[in-house]
Amino acid sequence: MKYSTAEKTFSRKILRLMSTIVAFAVILGIGGILYYYQSIGPVNAQNQDVVVIEIPKGASTLKIAQILKENHLIKNDLSFRILSKLSKAEGKMQAGRYQMNRGMDAASIIDNLIEGSVLRDAAKFTIPEGFELRQIADRLENLGLINREKFMDLANNGDFQYKFLEGIPKGVNRLEGFLFPDTYEISKGATEEEILTKMLDRFDAVFTEDDYKRAEELNMTVQEVITLASIVEREAQLEKERPIISGIFHNRLNRGMLLQSCATVQYVLGERKVNLSLKDINIDSPYNTYKNIGLPPAPIASPGKASLEAALYPSKTDFYYFVVKSDGEHSFSKTYEEHLKAKNGN
CATH class of the missing domain: 3.30.1490.480 (Endolytic murein transglycosylase)
Structure with missing residues (x-):
């Protein structure tokens, strides 16, 4: 049977149209499959909140x-x-x-x-800003959430793999400053390791890549930033003063001056005395910033977000001294003479 030229042309057009439709359907199908697999993936693979x-x-x-x-x-x-x-x-x-x-x-x-991996008998706990590791352990023990000895042993010697812990050897108070102060919800029966991991995960989420870059700009290690932030946390009662106090500490560090932070001595004493004696400020310890130039060897408490930002972005100031006033605010001074007058209330 012979086909006319017109019929052959029509057949070719139909074949081309069908091929186009099939190709389009295949593309749509592949695209749909790719979209489907992408859409069932994690919302944010890096977000462990x-x-x-x-x-x-x-x-x-x-x-x-x-x-x-x-x-x-x-x-x-x-x-x-x-x-x-x-x-x-x-x-x-x-x-x-x-x-x-x-x-x-x-x-x-x-x-x-x-x-059905449900939370059974969920429990909440809050760690205030400025708490030390020992205080965190005490609170969790009092709430019946941990075995204190096991918790401290894990905090000191646990195998926690985080960027911010790189270069920090295992040992006493290794996690000081890195257990982020916040309110947490856990299931009762959570292990000591799970609680520590949750708190470290929170720190990891708060301390961003921009913060790592900023630390490099300041020529500081992450541990040094957290150490300074922990001192700011303990010294500043008002959030608005944190960047100023941080600026003063940065000024003193840059000049090679003693930081003379009462908070670091209180950390050594293991108690937060309102007034330090001459004996206290002469205590022999690398944490005593009245005797040792520079930052102490490690953080002295858990700083909150505001203190972390203050340590990374201090106020540019000519102040080198500060003293607390009766209302909780601080008086700031440029010279030691001005500082003495402020201390004496003149």
């Missing part, structure tokens, strides 16, 4: 997906529902309170919901 969610009894897969999306734990609720169906998870995900983070992918979230 804990998120606590509540899945109500009888919640449908749609409702669960909505809760997860509202808490920024999944990227796309439809993709989550498709994955739930494909993994035969529908009807198997359990109600309860869950602790998750945005570094989890959708499959891991589904596994947790199926296993």
